[in-house]
Amino acid sequence: MMTETDDRATRARTPMWVGGAVSIGIAVVACVMIWGLALPVTPPSAVCPAIYPPTAGCAGDARVLPASVWTVLIAGAAATAFGLGRRGWWGAVAGVAITGIIAVAGYLATWRMSVLFFV
Numbered sequence: 001m002m003t004e005t006d007d008r009a010t011r012a013r014t015p016m017w018v019g020g021a022v023s024i025g026i027a028v029v030a031c032v033m034i035w036g037l038a039l040p041v042t043p044p045s046a047v048c049p050a051i052y053p054p055t056a057g058c059a060g061d062a063r064v065l066p067a068s069v070w071t072v073l074i075a076g077a078a079a080t081a082f083g084l085g086r087r088g089w090w091g092a093v094a095g096v097a098i099t100g101i102i103a104v105a106g107y108l109a110t111w112r113m114s115v116l117f118f119v
Contacts, residue, residue, distance in 0.1 A: 015085045015086075015087075015088055015089045015091065015092040016082055016085030016086050016092065017085070018085070018092060019081050019082070019084065019085035019091070019092025019093070019095045019096055020078070020081050020082040020085055020092075020095070022081075022092075022096050023077070023078040023081035023082075023095055023096050023099040024078050024081075026078070026096065026099050026100050026103055027074045027075060027077070027078040027099060027103065029103075030074050030103030030104075030106060030107060031071050031074060033107055034067045034070060034071065034074075034106055034107055034110045035067055035071070036056070037056050037063060037067070037107070037110050037111060038063035038064050038066070038067035038110055039063075039064070039067075040056040040057040046058075053111060053112055053113055059113060062113045063110050063111075063113055065115060066106075066109050066110045066113060066114060066115050067106075067110045069115050070102075070105070070106030070107075070109055070110060070115075071106070073102055073106060074099065074102055074103055074106055077095075077098050077099040077102045077103075078099050080095060080098065080099075081095025081096060081098065081099050082095070083095075084098075
């Protein structure tokens with residue numbers, strides 16, 4: 001009897017941990033990419049082409065604010081994925097999908113140098 005209860009409790013927590021772990025992985029990769037775009041390591045003699053949006057390293061600190069805002073949003077989405085994972089596998093999948101969508105939107109918004117993705 002006790003084994004059956006423990007087994008059910010373990011199965012109930014599995015989606016939460018799997019969804020949360022995948023969401024954290026997505027969040028880490030997205031934040032590394034966003035901050036690599038916002039504050040890249042460029043050689044000091046690099047010449048910046050006159051294009052818009054400028055390439056990484058040629059925008060000064062214009063990408064720092066969007067990168068900061070979207071990093072917080074991505075962290076919140078990853079934390080929410082743990083809560084959604086408590087609802088079962090569909091919740092875990094929804095949490096991962098939300099984190100992925102916010103991660104892509106954050107990267108694109110940082111690339112475009114705007115805090116809001118659609119402006």
